[in-house]
Amino acid sequence: MTVTGVPADGRIGTPLLRKEDPPLLTGEARFVEDLVVPGALHAAVLRSPHANARIRSLDISGALASPGVVAAFTGADLREEWAQPLPCAWPVTADIKIPEHLPLAVEHVSYGGDAVAVVVGESREAAVDALDAVVVDYEPLPAVVDLQEALTDRVVVHESLGSNRCYTWSLIPDPAAVDSAFAEAAHVVKERYVQQRLIPNAMETRGVCVVPQPFGGDYTIYSATQIPHILKVMLGIVTGIPEQKLRVVAPWVGGGFGSKLNVYAEEALCLALARRLKRPVRWTEERIENAQATIQGRGMIQEIELAADRDGRVRAVRVNLLADMGAYLQLVTPGIPLLGAFLYHGVYDIPAYAFTCTGVFTTKTATDADRGAGRPEATYAIEPAMDALAHQLGLDPAEVRRRNFIATEKFPYSSAAGLVFDSGDYGPALDQALELAAYEATRKEQQDRRNAGANKRIGIGLSCYVEMCGLAPSRVLASLNYSAGGWEAATVRLMATGKVQVVTGSTPHGQGHETCWSQIVADRLGVDPDDVDVVSGDTALSPAGMDTYGSRSLSVGGVAVWQATEKVIAKARAIAAHQMEASEEDLELVGGSFQVKGTPSRSMAIQAVAFEAFTAHNLPDGMEPGLEAQVTYDPPNFTFPFGTHVAVVEVDSETGDVDLVRYVAVDDCGNQVNPMIVEGQVHGGVVQGIAQALYEEAVYDQDGNLRTSTLTDYLVPSAAEVPSFTLGHTVTPSPTNPMGVKGVGEAGTIASTPAVMNAVLDALAPLGVTALDMPASPQRVWEAVERAKKAAEGEER
């Protein structure tokens, strides 16, 4: 369809500047903490300093006597507020162990940061000051930090569960095929990788403000959340307040990265306190609380084995995971490994597949979704393992990958793990990435430096990735024991004045939904994107939604917008045909007007149709007034974006310092709605993945104390640590949705960690270094080099 009425930069596929920007650039945008709520009380939470302890006694009388304090409560005081404990929505197996998780612990704390009491004051300072006056007598118990140690059950985190084993989940479609592939293998690679724990660190910490409405028992909950719709359902369940009396608003939200895809103790607490005290109650998370009491990511030990034939063709992959749940199961904690479980064969055509994961409790902060959620883990298993295989075979890493790619003609590809990959064309992305990275020339420079014995060694790392996005077909979620669906809702409404309102269930926190949804609608209707208003993030205005995570917005929520627009066009066409006394088939929508084919002078603008639908003076018999359509779209399949990233590093073998000198990303997310936003998503994702490779780690000591709870200890990279990037793309549309889109929010994070780590190991390979834990800090790199030197000296002796 040709649309001429839309400004060129508003069409699908053009880099329309973001409609979201002006209020953010001028400081007018209001995040939760910026909302002025008269009469609001401030809550402060007292947290356990122990990783594991019994609460012998807890005395809040001192806090109650503190100036400005209105109320204070212990876990026991609030026990009756909870109709249900905090929810885990993904009990992955029938026999999974789920510890009771209350917003305030009652008798036992299970991680450092577990909430034990809440103080409510007239000001934040009054509440925080009074925390010091709460007296808690703890009986400290041994911490359980190490995952292997946890498996022994020498110390059981939750005595009532009897064991630290949360669940074991397996995916082994054909065990005999796996066994015979390993029996017949010419080459076997066996690797062990540690996914260190990460702290997502959205720049806005969490915050919540609950406002009781003047009458009727309704509550409005403002929260820095990715999931207002899910939160509304869950808070109704936890507090016993009927869902229809709750309204959740996610105002401007300062990033999430999975950390705000949850239902948190403080959200339930503020609601319960507002109910009890009959006043607005707000809470703002401090950064140190964000490190302790907001979920963390990763936390896995991965064992991966590849069985390959003489030519380096991989015939089987076998994976064993040990996944750190932390002390409690948050919303989707146990399911995170399952999001990667199907992808440990990566972009390779591997016919036999075995995956097993055991989840284990420790006395640490709960893990849950962190950008990529399961898929970075899968990619940082298969991609380093492919390098290890290349090393074993003496082949170039690019060549080993090429030999194993799923052939383009095999799509849609049925994987041994049981998925159907929608579309893919992996060779061109690799070719483009190698070209942009000047691969051959860089290899030569690498060799020259090696020959010269330079300390600054060049390393080149490849990462060919695939992810599954578009979470998710509801029936597939059912088969994985997930407690909700994966659909998304959209309403497109033409108003009397010809302006367009889009209501979306997909809730933004930086992604640019307003701009992209406007482009979709503007492109289809032929209107100006500035005439499109997007409403989101408020369950009163957008009652149906499944929110934002898992790179799902465009390929589920955006497709819902597209489909609703198409329905609106169909109705508008009927009205226009009726009024123009033409047949519907003879009308085409060109530049925002229905025209009679061949007679463009006979036309009716879509805005005029909207007005006719509004007045309803002359509609076809039986047609309802109004021009709007609502769609709830349940995707038929996941989408499978892919690409190749190349990292070039300089590693100083004397100091262990790693300098990332060049980074190339070639991504294929299918059709792009706004290439500027796509690139922005890649940039940010890449840095988050680089950060896992080189900088970030949530470090716990053996007593279970988090040693990296501030941004001075936990190294979120700044502009000074990373370079500018070279981006390319290929376009392989998804055949599973009418827009041909796939999703890109997590691609950078998924691809970049293995690219960088492969590069570091590539630099150090001549020194005999074959393994390196993340983050590859100067100390770790230096130690690995020294160990390798000593080993080599030992061999010489």
Add this chain to the structure above:
Amino acid sequence: MRVSTTVNGRSYEHEIEPRLLLVYYLRDVLGLTGTKVGCDTSSCGACTVLVDGESVKSCTMLAAQADGCAMTTIEALAVDGALDPLQEAFHDNHALQCGFCTSGMVMAAMSIIREHPGLTEADVREGLEGNLCRCTGYHNIVKAVLAGAGRQAHPVGAAR
């Protein structure tokens, strides 16, 4: 205690608690919530404002120390709805996503631009070391600051 300040060209006098941090003075007392709080350790830079023309993390300073100072916050940059050239450069280069770090980034960039007449990418990256962003990977922020430096018609400082 009593403080007199000039913020965004307006004069104020307030009775404040001595322990009040400048950032909370701006946010809670003056209602200028464009300046954000992102950490407790002066690491993130979301609270960056100009104090007598110098970029300062307003969580590192007591409101009492700002007595007699002239300050500029993000709210003062756009005039009559028209973005400042640097804000415009952020918009044109897609240098913000969630936008939480943006006001601090812009204020820090203002002073980097003023301090480096022949601004290079390395200057920008080093200069923004104290401002964290989790969304953009910095690529477009760096581009925007370089573009904004070219467009900056006049030095911005305490005057506004």
